[in-house]
Amino acid sequence: MADVPALVEQAREGRPRAVARLISLVEGASPQLREVMAALAPLTGGAYVVGITGSPGVGKSTSTSALVTAYRRMGKRIGVLAVDPSSPFSGGALLGDRVRMSEHASDPGVYIRSMATRGHLGGLAWAAPQAIRVLDAAGCDVVLVETVGVGQSEVEIASQADTSVVLLAPGMGDGIQAAKAGILEIGDVYVVNKADRDGADATARELNHMLGLGEARAAGDWRPPIVKTVAARGEGVDEVVEALEKHRAWMEERDVLADRRRRRAAHEVETIAVTALRERIGDLRGDRHLPALAERVVGGELDPYAAADELVAGLTGE
Known part of the structure; x- marks a missing residue:
């Protein structure tokens, strides 16, 4: 049996092994899960949760890694939950080593955890909400949740994140995908990645047009910005962080953030x-x-x- 109070205390001190052990208790639906959640409850509420979703191949892992770099330059502690497709046989994640984020592996201010969906629809692991709580209690300022790119089911991230980032890329039919997947309803910030490719401007224009056809917005409502990036080179990433901070400030000013968190808890x-x-x-x-x-x-x-x-x-x- 794990010593839960000691693990929680060590996680608060930023010890990665303690964080890993707590998340493992969550993923394994341990009999001690209730004790873990009770111990974490008073320590949560400080982390800003950003969901990152999009179709396969748009560069979610690369963009997540670039965001980690940008936030670390700001001195923030970062947690990353990278939710991968599961093996139908072992239940294990296919990309558990997160090779594209290996540059942050030795940074004590970054905690990266791969989680398997284990067949759960919606692109998120069933244990993701509790794992987010572990990272929050462990003192992470920002938690980035990168979801499986699973098309129409990926909208579930909107129910788990404070701010949802939707990635698209030129030449991948993402315009059609956005129209049919409900993505226009869930995105708070849209990122056209791989903007050095032909068709990036057209993708951004098409997306802007579709957003304009959406629901009418009252004065003061949030209009999702569209940011073009080349995440592999770090281009445009600071603009994405700026858009995220603006959205957070807008939500706090209008009590939207607290309402989203209440709905998430419910x-x-x-x-x-x-x-x-x-x-x-x-x-x-x-x-x-x-x-x-x-x-x-x-x-x-x-x-x-x-x-x-x-x-x-x-x-x-x-």
Whole structure:
């Protein structure tokens, strides 16, 4: 059994092994998870969470690494959660070594963790909210969450981040992808990466046009900026940081940031509660209550809604 108070104290001191151990307890759904979360709760709320998403090949890892460099120049401690596709056999992440961020591996002010989706839809690992909390409590000023590029499902990052950055690149059909994936609703900052390629200006114009066709904005509403970068050379990255800081200031001024965090916490609580209920339903399968209800539905004695009502009554004792 892990010594949770000692691990939390060591994580607060910036010791990477303690942070790694806490995130491992989260990922493994350890029996000590409740103790970990209870210990971390008073220590959280200071980190600015930035979600980075986009289709495969747009340069998410390179852009994330460039943002780490820019924030480190500002003296900020950075946490990176890089969520990778999972092996369907081992559950392991395909890019666990994060070779494209290796330049930061020896920096004590940067903590990089690869997490596997383990088949979870939406581009995020199921444990990501708790892992974000670990990095927050460990004193990270900014937490960058780089998601799997999974097309239409990647919009889930909007429910986990304070600010969502959507990356696009010229020549990859991202304009069509943006229109169909709900990305126009979730982006707070848009980045056209690989802007040294032909078609970058056209991609930015197309994106600007589609944003203009979106919902009408009232005076004072946030209009997502479009920033062009060449992340591999660090070009335009300072402008992205500037856009992020402007969005954060705008949210704080209008209490939007606090509202987003409340909604994020509500979503997390709901997810935990639903998971607990599913486990209890699984227990009912073992005592034949659910199969008996299913048999009555098949036989026409019960409709599925009435059967569900009986199942819920069995769970709640009502």
